[in-house]
Structures are given as structure tokens and as C-alpha cells.
Amino acid sequence: MQETELARSTGPTGELVLRRRRDERGEDGTAIELRANGVFVMDTVETASEQAMATATLSASxxxxxxxxxxxxxxxxxxFTLGEVLADSFVEHVTVVEIEPGLVAWMRDGTIPYGPDLLADDRVELVTADVADFLRGTDAPDGDHSAYDLVLLDVDNGPGYLVHESNADLYEAPLLRAVRDRLTAGGTLVIWxxxxxxxLPLEMHDVFGNCRALPIPVDLQGREEQYWLYASER
Incomplete structure (x- = not known):
């Protein structure tokens, strides 16, 4: 087996495909890979930056x-970011906002094998919505305007390499101000x-008055690369 398609769906942002491929670095010699409109998004082998979004930020706080x-x-x-947040016993509530119903369904029904156990944690609230609308309050359930101590945004590849052009405003001042308004005093925003x-750090600094960049070394199928986290505090 070189590659097997596990699932495919078409949703608000286009086509999502979940695949299993042979990869010796995976626990069972395979990896699950997610692609959006034909573009590689992530897999289950190189997860360092997704996990660091939670661990590095929680530790710094x-x-x-x-x-x-x-x-x-x-x-x-x-x-993987959700998993690391839930591993912190001090976290009392996690709201996860995901726009793609297909991805939510795969996590719930076990197409992603560890998904049901992850979502079974009673601290998790899973909202199927555009996170930009949610942050602005236009798509929040029951008008929820809860304050958060930590907001972690891993929605696209970054402002310069968008998979979905509609995500451009996630990295611009109006949406950043909406995030700031949803944070508690001393709360932190992290963008992957x-x-x-x-x-991006200039834009974040303009809104928050501060921004720090954290490079995360990653191994992308044998290539040494870096992903980046950008963090600002209210």
C-alpha cells in the first residue's frame, strides 16, 4: 500500500481529502494526511508546531x-493542538471552531481513529462555523461572547501562502482587534x-502593542524546514 483514500468531502471551502500513506515514521508504519483543494495541509507524523501552539504558550503563561x-x-x-490543550489539567473549557462539517464528522465517527476519544472530553465544545465570524460574534452560538485566556489560530498556511483567499482577513487589523476584544486581560493570541x-508581526504589534515570533523546526518527509508561531498578549 502506497496511498489509500479514507474519505472525501466537499464543504464551504472546497474539497477535503483524507488519505493514509506508508510512512515509517508513523506508529504503525503509516500516516494519515489531510489535503484541501489538492494542497497538503498536515499529517499525523510531523505535528511539532501544532503541539507547540499549545505547550509553548501554556508554559509561557x-x-x-x-x-x-x-x-x-x-x-x-x-x-493535535486540541490534544495538547486538553493535556493541561488547569484548562477548564476548550471551544474548537472548525468550518468544515466533513472534518468534524471524520473526527467524531472514527475515520480519524483517535477522534472519538479526543472529543469525548467534557471540556470540549465543538462549533462548526467560520472562526472569523465566530470571533466577530456573528456566528457564535446563542450570541456567545465569552472571554478567552488563550486564542490559538491555525486556519491557513499564513497570509502570504493562503489555501483559501477568504482567510486573508484573519491576519489583518480588524479581525485582530476582534480577537483582542475576546481576550481576558493578559490573554494571548497565537497564530500559526x-x-x-x-x-504579520507588524500588524499584530499595531493592534496589541507587542508580538514575538517563535520558529519551530520540523521534518517534512525528510526535509528540514521551519514553521512559525506569532504571539501577542492583551
């Missing part, structure tokens, strides 16, 4: 004397990017 209890995760992906983005 603790060092500064804060304990994030309410977390918003924008983009379910294959669940597949590439270094010189303009």
Missing part, C-alpha cells in the same frame, strides 16, 4: 503568573504560519 482556563482553538485540523511572515 505559567511563567508569567497566569493560568489559562478558557481556550479557543480556531481550526480543528487533525486534533507555514512560513516566516515579516508583515
Amino acid at each position: 505559567r511563567r508569567s503568573g497566569r493560568t489559562p482556563r478558557r481556550v479557543l482553538v480556531g481550526g480543528l485540523g487533525l486534533g 504560519s507555514a512560513f516566516e511572515e515579516p508583515e
Whole structure:
């Protein structure tokens, strides 16, 4: 077996395909891979940056004397950021906002094998919506305008390499201000990017008055690369 299609769906942003491929780095010698409109999004082998979104930020918050209890995760992906957030016993509630119903269904029904156990945690609230609309409050359930201690956005590849052009506003000042307004005092926004983005930290600094960049080394099928996390505090 070189590659097997596990599932395919068409949703608000186009076509999603879930595949299993042979990969010796995977636990069983295989990897699950997610593609959007033919573009590689992520797999179950190289998950360092998705996990670091949670672990590095939660650790930094603790060092500064804060304990994030309410977390918003924008983009379910294959669940690795969510898994790390749930591993923190101090976290009391996690809202996950994912626009693609197909991806949510695969996580719930076991097409993604570890999905049902992940979503069984009673701290998880899973919302199927556009995270930009949710943050603006236009698509929040029952008009929910809850304040979050931590907002983690992993929705696209970054402003310079968008898979979906409609996501461009996630990296611009109006949406960043909406995030700031949803954060508690001292709360943190973290944005994931597949590439270094010189303009993004400037935009974040303009809104928050601060921004730090964290490069994360990754192994992409034998190639040493870097992904990036950009963090600002309210």
C-alpha cells in the first residue's frame, strides 16, 4: 500500500481529502494526511508546531503568573493542538471552531481513529462555523461572547501562502482587534504560519502593542524546514 483514500468531502471551502500513506515514521508504519483543494495541509507524523501552539504558550503563561482556563482553538485540523490543550489539567473549557462539517464528522465517527476519544472530553465544545465570524460574534452560538485566556489560530498556511483567499482577513487589523476584544486581560493570541511572515508581526504589534515570533523546526518527509508561531498578549 502506497496511498489509500479514507474519505472525501466537499464543504464551504472546497474539497477535503483524507488519505493514509506508508510512512515509517508513523506508529504503525503509516500516516494519515489531510489535503484541501489538492494542497497538503498536515499529517499525523510531523505535528511539532501544532503541539507547540499549545505547550509553548501554556508554559509561557505559567511563567508569567497566569493560568489559562478558557481556550479557543480556531481550526480543528487533525486534533493535535486540541490534544495538547486538553493535556493541561488547569484548562477548564476548550471551544474548537472548525468550518468544515466533513472534518468534524471524520473526527467524531472514527475515520480519524483517535477522534472519538479526543472529543469525548467534557471540556470540549465543538462549533462548526467560520472562526472569523465566530470571533466577530456573528456566528457564535446563542450570541456567545465569552472571554478567552488563550486564542490559538491555525486556519491557513499564513497570509502570504493562503489555501483559501477568504482567510486573508484573519491576519489583518480588524479581525485582530476582534480577537483582542475576546481576550481576558493578559490573554494571548497565537497564530500559526507555514512560513516566516515579516508583515504579520507588524500588524499584530499595531493592534496589541507587542508580538514575538517563535520558529519551530520540523521534518517534512525528510526535509528540514521551519514553521512559525506569532504571539501577542492583551
